[in-house]
Amino acid sequence: MVIAVSSCTTEEDVVQQHEHGQKINIEKKRFSELMRFNDFSKAISRLPKKKQSGNSAGRTAMEEQYGFEIVDTPVKVIEYEGQTYYTLQVVTDGNIDNKLENLVLYSEPLDENIGYIITYDIDKDFVETEASVKSAGIKDTQVLASEGSPGEGTGKFVVVSSFYSLCNGIPFNCGGSICGWGYSQTTIWISDFIPANPDSGGGNTGGGGSGNNNYVPPVREPIVITSPVYYDIDSKDPCIKLKTATNRFAFRNKVSQLNQPNVRALDHEKGFFETVPTTGASPYKDAEGTTASPTLDSPPGFVAFGNVHVHNDDYMIGNEMQNTIKMLSSLDVRALIVFQHNAIALGLDYSDAYVMMLSSQGNFAIKLLEPIPGTTYTREQWKEKWKIFKDEYDLKVKALREEGNFDSVNLQKMLLKLLRSNGFENKIGLYKATNNEATQWSRLTIDPANDNNFPINTPCN
Amino acid sequence: MTIISLSILRAIKIKIMKKIILLISIFTVFTAYSQEIILPLNYEGSKDVPERGYLKDLFDVFNPYIGTWQGTWNGKTFILKIEKVTKELHSFESGYFYYRDRLIGKYIVKDNATGSIISTTMNNVNLQEAEIKSLAYPKENKFEFLYETGDECYVTGKIRLKGNPATNQLQYFYFPDEFWRFEECHVASAAEVLIPIPTEPMILTRVN
Numbered sequence: 001m002v003i004a005v006s007s008c009t010t011e012e013d014v015v016q017q018h019e020h021g022q023k024i025n026i027e028k029k030r031f032s033e034l035m036r037f038n039d040f041s042k043a044i045s046r047l048p049k050k051k052q053s054g055n056s057a058g059r060t061a062m063e064e065q066y067g068f069e070i071v072d073t074p075v076k077v078i079e080y081e082g083q084t085y086y087t088l089q090v091v092t093d094g095n096i097d098n099k100l101e102n103l104v105l106y107s108e109p110l111d112e113n114i115g116y117i118i119t120y121d122i123d124k125d126f127v128e129t130e131a132s133v134k135s136a137g138i139k140d141t142q143v144l145a146s147e148g149s150p151g152e153g154t155g156k157f158v159v160v161s162s163f164y165s166l167c168n169g170i171p172f173n174c175g176g177s178i179c180g181w182g183y184s185q186t187t188i189w190i191s192d193f194i195p196a197n198p199d200s201g202g203g204n205t206g207g208g209g210s211g212n213n214n215y216v217p218p219v220r221e222p223i224v225i226t227s228p229v230y231y232d233i234d235s236k237d238p239c240i241k242l243k244t245a246t247n248r249f250a251f252r253n254k255v256s257q258l259n260q261p262n263v264r265a266l267d268h269e270k271g272f273f274e275t276v277p278t279t280g281a282s283p284y285k286d287a288e289g290t291t292a293s294p295t296l297d298s299p300p301g302f303v304a305f306g307n308v309h310v311h312n313d314d315y316m317i318g319n320e321m322q323n324t325i326k327m328l329s330s331l332d333v334r335a336l337i338v339f340q341h342n343a344i345a346l347g348l349d350y351s352d353a354y355v356m357m358l359s360s361q362g363n364f365a366i367k368l369l370e371p372i373p374g375t376t377y378t379r380e381q382w383k384e385k386w387k388i389f390k391d392e393y394d395l396k397v398k399a400l401r402e403e404g405n406f407d408s409v410n411l412q413k414m415l416l417k418l419l420r421s422n423g424f425e426n427k428i429g430l431y432k433a434t435n436n437e438a439t440q441w442s443r444l445t446i447d448p449a450n451d452n453n454f455p456i457n458t459p460c461n
Numbered sequence: 462m463t464i465i466s467l468s469i470l471r472a473i474k475i476k477i478m479k480k481i482i483l484l485i486s487i488f489t490v491f492t493a494y495s496q497e498i499i500l501p502l503n504y505e506g507s508k509d510v511p512e513r514g515y516l517k518d519l520f521d522v523f524n525p526y527i528g529t530w531q532g533t534w535n536g537k538t539f540i541l542k543i544e545k546v547t548k549e550l551h552s553f554e555s556g557y558f559y560y561r562d563r564l565i566g567k568y569i570v571k572d573n574a575t576g577s578i579i580s581t582t583m584n585n586v587n588l589q590e591a592e593i594k595s596l597a598y599p600k601e602n603k604f605e606f607l608y609e610t611g612d613e614c615y616v617t618g619k620i621r622l623k624g625n626p627a628t629n630q631l632q633y634f635y636f637p638d639e640f641w642r643f644e645e646c647h648v649a650s651a652a653e654v655l656i657p658i659p660t661e662p663m664i665l666t667r668v669n
């Protein structure tokens with residue numbers, strides 16, 4: 001057991017402390033690209049070999065040897081004082097509590113050490129920003145030597161974080177009109193890792209520790225310079241985007257409030273829209289229909305790039321049953337295209353646009369697989385195109401209902417086929433949440449062998 | 462000499478026959494390829510309508526609804542004229558297309574007090590201009606129609622006609638679809654969007 005004592009400092013402090021006169025630069029590079037460089041391939045080759053385990057599914061020989069998997073995220077490369085530090089996201093065999101793990105390798109060994117495995121005290125699936133990684137702190141470290149098994153890690157960890165702040169250039173001051181959104185700020189924080197006092201009962205005591213007063217912590221060297229690596233925030237991969245977006249803390253809370261039987265039992269829709277606020281306000285805007293006007297109404301003047309809404313259970317209007325569709329609607333498809341325009345106008349990327357629907361028959365989302373309409377169609381032309389889509393959607397839904405096959409699987413197939421016939425097959429992706437919290441997702445696609453089969457379900461890993 | 466002439470004639474005959482067979486084959490394939498595949502209305506559902514499929518009203522289930530229906534609500538009169546359109550083309554970007562028979566509705570909304578026309582689509586002649594179009598087919602004395610406004614806000618909903626049309630009376634219901642105000646819709650809220658057709662239940666009586 002180790003104790004994490006983290007402190008926050010500024011880049012200048014660190015430079016002063018270590019008499020360094022240069023800035024720390026972070027670059028992101030692909031693993032495959034780095035393997036062409038000697039320094040990196042040598043650093044990888046120094047990793048201690050591990051005996052083959054029985055769990056070899058889907059691993060390369062190298063990963064199997066070392067007992068971890070490298071996650072397909074960019075490698076962060078930090079050059080500092082003639083040494084290069086490579087940080088990769090990994091998942092080790094022993095990661096039973098799903099924490100975020102990074103492998104830090106040096107271009108040249110420091111004494112016998114070739115690098116570290118750092119375990120952050122945050123779920124690897126629940127990373128919002130580097131700010132949240134920082135606030136959670138480091139849970140554990142293991143030092144890697146070229147020979148033998150990883151040992152308990154000690155050292156001074158300089159973690160360079162480049163994260164989004166809600167503050168407009170003034171750290172930790174989010175009041176008044178100075179607040180903006182998306183201000184990128186680089187901070188450095190330092191974590192000292194010392195083994196726990198063996199007499200303290202093994203608990204985390206923090207701040208240098210309590211317990212045996214005679215306990216002398218070991219020397220905390222060497223200095224490790226790293227930067228957290230988790231999901232690729234620059235990725236346009238809709239799976240990664242969806243997973244990252246839906247795992248944000250505030251977003252999850254809002255979805256959780258909507259994803260309730262009592263909300264689905266209403267006689268009108270509820271949901272929320274998301275934007276990039278310009279005044280530090282919440283990025284979310286709630287929306288709710290009424291009994292008289294049951295559908296969701298977009299808030300005026302709110303330039304949204306995403307929406308989450310509930311498709312209610314069947315309900316009565318007067319004495320007539322309103323049979324709701326527990327699937328993304330044709331309007332949702334149109335909204336996604338509008339959200340793409342909005343996302344770009346807001347300074348985001350087309351891949352940030354989303355529409356998500358919660359229902360008693362599952363939670364679904366649509367994302368753009370590539371930017372549309374590009375230069376091919378005007379907005380008005382899209383409207384006309386969408387009218388055709390809607391007409392066909394309504395015809396198919398009605399036919400399914402009259403046939404008595406109005407279930408979720410048939411609705412999924414119907415929507416996928418409709419996207420295909422309308423030329424959207426490679427432009428709009430349909431996703432289904434695989435957990436109730438709607439934080440894990442699978443992409444649904446038509447089975448190429450037989451499009452009447454169940455849709456193919458590909459998990460977003 | 463005679464033997465040679467006969468064999469030449471036979472060869473010419475075979476050649477001509479081959480050409481005729483080839484022409485007939487080409488014609489047959491072409492005809493089969495260009496012809497639609499006629500299917501009943503209830504073929505559609507979990508099955509795909511094949512390319513060149515034609516969902517035809519083979520059993521005239523649409524006919525009892527054809528005619529002019531009228532009802533009053535909130536001091537207004539709603540006159541709904543239902544017509545049959547045959548072989549409406551549905552074509553898509555992927556190249557896939559099919560046909561279907563369909564009912565369309567044209568309407569007049571009148572103010573009972575003044576007799577003035579509030580809204581009408583009776584003069585629309587193009588199928589694309591139809592604001593009311595049938596969905597699938599009637600079942601258990603229920604028949605649904607898609608309603609869509611022609612204005613920039615593009616409000617849509619479903620009209621449900623309930624009852625046996627042979628009795629010359631139908632119950633009318635309206636269910637709004639999801640509606641979001643997109644950029645081109647200049648109203649302050651969804652409630653302000655004008656829906657000219659009845660949004661409350663009413664009775665329609667056949668007048669023609």
